[in-house]
Amino acid sequence: MKVFISSLNVPIGYTTPSFPSLYWPLGHTSSKFSSSLLYYSADVWRFTVLWFLIAFSGVYVVAAFIASINYLIYSQRNNYGGKSCFVTILMIWCTYLTSGLFIATIGGSVVGLIISAIYKAGSMTMSTWIPFVWALVGVLYDISTSYSNSSMTL
Known part of the structure:
Protein backbone atom coordinates (compact mmCIF):
# COMPACT_ATOMS: atom_id res chain seq x y z
CA MET A 1 0.00 0.00 0.00
CA LYS A 2 1.41 3.34 -1.06
CA VAL A 3 0.77 6.01 1.56
CA PHE A 4 2.64 9.00 0.14
CA ILE A 5 2.67 9.78 -3.56
CA SER A 6 5.71 11.82 -4.49
CA SER A 7 6.26 13.79 -7.64
CA LEU A 8 9.61 12.06 -7.85
CA ASN A 9 7.85 8.69 -8.18
CA VAL A 10 6.23 9.06 -11.58
CA PRO A 11 4.35 5.82 -12.25
CA ILE A 12 5.56 3.59 -15.06
CA GLY A 13 3.44 4.17 -18.14
CA TYR A 14 2.17 7.55 -16.92
CA THR A 15 0.49 9.69 -19.52
CA THR A 16 -0.68 13.24 -19.02
CA PRO A 17 -4.45 13.33 -18.54
CA SER A 18 -6.59 14.99 -21.18
CA PHE A 19 -7.37 18.64 -20.57
CA PRO A 20 -10.22 19.06 -18.14
CA SER A 21 -9.91 15.71 -16.29
CA LEU A 22 -11.98 17.02 -13.40
CA TYR A 23 -12.97 13.75 -11.76
CA TRP A 24 -14.64 13.86 -8.39
CA PRO A 25 -12.25 12.29 -5.86
CA LEU A 26 -14.55 9.73 -4.21
CA GLY A 27 -11.55 7.98 -2.75
CA HIS A 28 -7.89 7.68 -3.41
CA THR A 29 -8.39 4.21 -4.86
CA SER A 30 -10.66 5.46 -7.64
CA SER A 31 -8.91 4.74 -10.94
CA LYS A 32 -10.13 7.93 -12.64
CA PHE A 33 -8.90 10.10 -9.78
CA SER A 34 -5.49 8.46 -9.63
CA SER A 35 -5.08 8.94 -13.37
CA SER A 36 -5.83 12.67 -13.11
CA LEU A 37 -2.70 13.71 -11.27
CA LEU A 38 -0.10 16.06 -12.71
CA TYR A 39 3.56 15.21 -12.19
CA TYR A 40 5.41 17.50 -14.59
CA SER A 41 5.80 21.29 -14.38
CA ALA A 42 4.92 21.80 -18.04
CA ASP A 43 1.60 20.02 -17.53
CA VAL A 44 0.79 22.11 -14.45
CA TRP A 45 1.61 25.29 -16.37
CA ARG A 46 -0.49 24.23 -19.39
CA PHE A 47 -3.54 23.28 -17.30
CA THR A 48 -3.33 26.54 -15.34
CA VAL A 49 -3.03 28.74 -18.43
CA LEU A 50 -5.90 26.96 -20.17
CA TRP A 51 -8.19 27.31 -17.15
CA PHE A 52 -7.24 30.98 -16.80
CA LEU A 53 -8.03 31.56 -20.49
CA ILE A 54 -11.43 29.88 -20.16
CA ALA A 55 -12.40 31.67 -16.94
CA PHE A 56 -11.19 35.12 -17.97
CA SER A 57 -12.66 34.94 -21.47
CA GLY A 58 -16.04 34.05 -19.99
CA VAL A 59 -15.97 37.00 -17.58
CA TYR A 60 -14.73 39.45 -20.20
CA VAL A 61 -17.31 38.32 -22.77
CA VAL A 62 -20.06 39.02 -20.24
CA ALA A 63 -18.51 42.42 -19.47
CA ALA A 64 -18.24 43.26 -23.20
CA PHE A 65 -21.86 42.26 -23.71
CA ILE A 66 -22.99 44.52 -20.85
CA ALA A 67 -20.85 47.40 -22.16
CA SER A 68 -22.30 46.94 -25.66
CA ILE A 69 -25.86 47.00 -24.37
CA ASN A 70 -25.10 50.13 -22.35
CA TYR A 71 -23.60 51.83 -25.40
CA LEU A 72 -26.59 50.88 -27.55
CA ILE A 73 -28.97 52.38 -24.98
CA TYR A 74 -26.82 55.51 -24.79
CA SER A 75 -26.63 55.88 -28.58
CA GLN A 76 -30.40 55.49 -28.98
CA ARG A 77 -31.08 58.13 -26.33
CA ASN A 78 -28.77 60.64 -28.00
CA ASN A 79 -29.78 59.73 -31.55
CA TYR A 80 -26.40 58.31 -32.54
CA GLY A 81 -26.38 55.45 -34.91
CA GLY A 82 -25.26 54.05 -38.17
CA LYS A 83 -21.82 52.82 -38.97
CA SER A 84 -20.08 54.64 -36.10
CA CYS A 85 -22.23 52.77 -33.57
CA PHE A 86 -21.26 49.41 -35.08
CA VAL A 87 -17.57 50.34 -35.17
CA THR A 88 -17.67 51.45 -31.53
CA ILE A 89 -19.32 48.20 -30.43
CA LEU A 90 -16.75 46.21 -32.42
CA MET A 91 -13.96 48.17 -30.72
CA ILE A 92 -15.52 47.45 -27.31
CA TRP A 93 -15.54 43.70 -28.01
CA SER A 116 4.38 24.16 -9.94
CA ALA A 117 7.48 25.26 -8.02
CA ILE A 118 5.67 24.94 -4.69
CA TYR A 119 4.46 21.43 -5.45
CA LYS A 120 7.89 20.39 -6.75
CA ALA A 121 9.58 21.78 -3.64
CA GLY A 122 7.22 19.76 -1.46
CA SER A 123 7.71 16.71 -3.69
CA MET A 124 3.95 16.38 -4.16
CA THR A 125 1.72 15.58 -7.07
CA MET A 126 -1.04 17.93 -8.11
CA SER A 127 -4.66 17.14 -8.74
CA THR A 128 -6.17 18.61 -11.88
CA TRP A 129 -8.60 20.51 -9.66
CA ILE A 130 -5.86 22.83 -8.36
CA PRO A 131 -5.34 24.81 -11.62
CA PHE A 132 -9.14 25.11 -11.97
CA VAL A 133 -9.48 26.53 -8.45
CA TRP A 134 -6.60 28.96 -9.01
CA ALA A 135 -8.30 30.21 -12.18
CA LEU A 136 -11.46 30.89 -10.19
CA VAL A 137 -9.40 32.70 -7.57
CA GLY A 138 -7.77 34.80 -10.31
CA VAL A 139 -11.14 35.75 -11.80
CA LEU A 140 -12.60 36.64 -8.40
CA TYR A 141 -9.54 38.75 -7.61
CA ASP A 142 -9.89 40.53 -10.96
CA ILE A 143 -13.56 41.23 -10.31
CA SER A 144 -12.95 42.45 -6.76
CA THR A 145 -10.19 44.82 -7.82
CA SER A 146 -12.37 46.29 -10.57
CA TYR A 147 -14.17 48.34 -7.94
CA SER A 148 -12.30 51.52 -7.06
CA ASN A 149 -12.76 51.31 -3.28
CA SER A 150 -11.69 47.69 -2.94
CA SER A 151 -8.56 48.11 -5.07
CA MET A 152 -7.28 50.71 -2.62
CA THR A 153 -7.65 48.31 0.32
CA LEU A 154 -6.23 45.29 -1.49
Whole structure:
Protein backbone atom coordinates (compact mmCIF):
# COMPACT_ATOMS: atom_id res chain seq x y z
CA MET A 1 0.00 0.00 0.00
CA LYS A 2 1.41 3.34 -1.06
CA VAL A 3 0.77 6.01 1.56
CA PHE A 4 2.64 9.00 0.14
CA ILE A 5 2.67 9.78 -3.56
CA SER A 6 5.71 11.82 -4.49
CA SER A 7 6.26 13.79 -7.64
CA LEU A 8 9.61 12.06 -7.85
CA ASN A 9 7.85 8.69 -8.18
CA VAL A 10 6.23 9.06 -11.58
CA PRO A 11 4.35 5.82 -12.25
CA ILE A 12 5.56 3.59 -15.06
CA GLY A 13 3.44 4.17 -18.14
CA TYR A 14 2.17 7.55 -16.92
CA THR A 15 0.49 9.69 -19.52
CA THR A 16 -0.68 13.24 -19.02
CA PRO A 17 -4.45 13.33 -18.54
CA SER A 18 -6.59 14.99 -21.18
CA PHE A 19 -7.37 18.64 -20.57
CA PRO A 20 -10.22 19.06 -18.14
CA SER A 21 -9.91 15.71 -16.29
CA LEU A 22 -11.98 17.02 -13.40
CA TYR A 23 -12.97 13.75 -11.76
CA TRP A 24 -14.64 13.86 -8.39
CA PRO A 25 -12.25 12.29 -5.86
CA LEU A 26 -14.55 9.73 -4.21
CA GLY A 27 -11.55 7.98 -2.75
CA HIS A 28 -7.89 7.68 -3.41
CA THR A 29 -8.39 4.21 -4.86
CA SER A 30 -10.66 5.46 -7.64
CA SER A 31 -8.91 4.74 -10.94
CA LYS A 32 -10.13 7.93 -12.64
CA PHE A 33 -8.90 10.10 -9.78
CA SER A 34 -5.49 8.46 -9.63
CA SER A 35 -5.08 8.94 -13.37
CA SER A 36 -5.83 12.67 -13.11
CA LEU A 37 -2.70 13.71 -11.27
CA LEU A 38 -0.10 16.06 -12.71
CA TYR A 39 3.56 15.21 -12.19
CA TYR A 40 5.41 17.50 -14.59
CA SER A 41 5.80 21.29 -14.38
CA ALA A 42 4.92 21.80 -18.04
CA ASP A 43 1.60 20.02 -17.53
CA VAL A 44 0.79 22.11 -14.45
CA TRP A 45 1.61 25.29 -16.37
CA ARG A 46 -0.49 24.23 -19.39
CA PHE A 47 -3.54 23.28 -17.30
CA THR A 48 -3.33 26.54 -15.34
CA VAL A 49 -3.03 28.74 -18.43
CA LEU A 50 -5.90 26.96 -20.17
CA TRP A 51 -8.19 27.31 -17.15
CA PHE A 52 -7.24 30.98 -16.80
CA LEU A 53 -8.03 31.56 -20.49
CA ILE A 54 -11.43 29.88 -20.16
CA ALA A 55 -12.40 31.67 -16.94
CA PHE A 56 -11.19 35.12 -17.97
CA SER A 57 -12.66 34.94 -21.47
CA GLY A 58 -16.04 34.05 -19.99
CA VAL A 59 -15.97 37.00 -17.58
CA TYR A 60 -14.73 39.45 -20.20
CA VAL A 61 -17.31 38.32 -22.77
CA VAL A 62 -20.06 39.02 -20.24
CA ALA A 63 -18.51 42.42 -19.47
CA ALA A 64 -18.24 43.26 -23.20
CA PHE A 65 -21.86 42.26 -23.71
CA ILE A 66 -22.99 44.52 -20.85
CA ALA A 67 -20.85 47.40 -22.16
CA SER A 68 -22.30 46.94 -25.66
CA ILE A 69 -25.86 47.00 -24.37
CA ASN A 70 -25.10 50.13 -22.35
CA TYR A 71 -23.60 51.83 -25.40
CA LEU A 72 -26.59 50.88 -27.55
CA ILE A 73 -28.97 52.38 -24.98
CA TYR A 74 -26.82 55.51 -24.79
CA SER A 75 -26.63 55.88 -28.58
CA GLN A 76 -30.40 55.49 -28.98
CA ARG A 77 -31.08 58.13 -26.33
CA ASN A 78 -28.77 60.64 -28.00
CA ASN A 79 -29.78 59.73 -31.55
CA TYR A 80 -26.40 58.31 -32.54
CA GLY A 81 -26.38 55.45 -34.91
CA GLY A 82 -25.26 54.05 -38.17
CA LYS A 83 -21.82 52.82 -38.97
CA SER A 84 -20.08 54.64 -36.10
CA CYS A 85 -22.23 52.77 -33.57
CA PHE A 86 -21.26 49.41 -35.08
CA VAL A 87 -17.57 50.34 -35.17
CA THR A 88 -17.67 51.45 -31.53
CA ILE A 89 -19.32 48.20 -30.43
CA LEU A 90 -16.75 46.21 -32.42
CA MET A 91 -13.96 48.17 -30.72
CA ILE A 92 -15.52 47.45 -27.31
CA TRP A 93 -15.54 43.70 -28.01
CA CYS A 94 -12.00 43.67 -29.40
CA THR A 95 -10.66 45.69 -26.47
CA TYR A 96 -12.35 43.56 -23.83
CA LEU A 97 -11.38 40.24 -25.39
CA THR A 98 -7.79 41.27 -26.11
CA SER A 99 -7.21 42.63 -22.62
CA GLY A 100 -8.93 39.63 -21.01
CA LEU A 101 -6.87 37.09 -22.93
CA PHE A 102 -3.66 39.04 -22.29
CA ILE A 103 -4.34 39.21 -18.54
CA ALA A 104 -5.27 35.51 -18.49
CA THR A 105 -2.10 34.46 -20.31
CA ILE A 106 0.21 36.47 -18.07
CA GLY A 107 -1.65 35.64 -14.86
CA GLY A 108 -1.99 31.96 -15.72
CA SER A 109 1.70 31.69 -16.57
CA VAL A 110 2.81 33.34 -13.33
CA VAL A 111 0.42 31.34 -11.14
CA GLY A 112 1.18 28.11 -12.99
CA LEU A 113 4.92 28.49 -12.53
CA ILE A 114 4.55 29.43 -8.86
CA ILE A 115 2.26 26.55 -7.90
CA SER A 116 4.38 24.16 -9.94
CA ALA A 117 7.48 25.26 -8.02
CA ILE A 118 5.67 24.94 -4.69
CA TYR A 119 4.46 21.43 -5.45
CA LYS A 120 7.89 20.39 -6.75
CA ALA A 121 9.58 21.78 -3.64
CA GLY A 122 7.22 19.76 -1.46
CA SER A 123 7.71 16.71 -3.69
CA MET A 124 3.95 16.38 -4.16
CA THR A 125 1.72 15.58 -7.07
CA MET A 126 -1.04 17.93 -8.11
CA SER A 127 -4.66 17.14 -8.74
CA THR A 128 -6.17 18.61 -11.88
CA TRP A 129 -8.60 20.51 -9.66
CA ILE A 130 -5.86 22.83 -8.36
CA PRO A 131 -5.34 24.81 -11.62
CA PHE A 132 -9.14 25.11 -11.97
CA VAL A 133 -9.48 26.53 -8.45
CA TRP A 134 -6.60 28.96 -9.01
CA ALA A 135 -8.30 30.21 -12.18
CA LEU A 136 -11.46 30.89 -10.19
CA VAL A 137 -9.40 32.70 -7.57
CA GLY A 138 -7.77 34.80 -10.31
CA VAL A 139 -11.14 35.75 -11.80
CA LEU A 140 -12.60 36.64 -8.40
CA TYR A 141 -9.54 38.75 -7.61
CA ASP A 142 -9.89 40.53 -10.96
CA ILE A 143 -13.56 41.23 -10.31
CA SER A 144 -12.95 42.45 -6.76
CA THR A 145 -10.19 44.82 -7.82
CA SER A 146 -12.37 46.29 -10.57
CA TYR A 147 -14.17 48.34 -7.94
CA SER A 148 -12.30 51.52 -7.06
CA ASN A 149 -12.76 51.31 -3.28
CA SER A 150 -11.69 47.69 -2.94
CA SER A 151 -8.56 48.11 -5.07
CA MET A 152 -7.28 50.71 -2.62
CA THR A 153 -7.65 48.31 0.32
CA LEU A 154 -6.23 45.29 -1.49
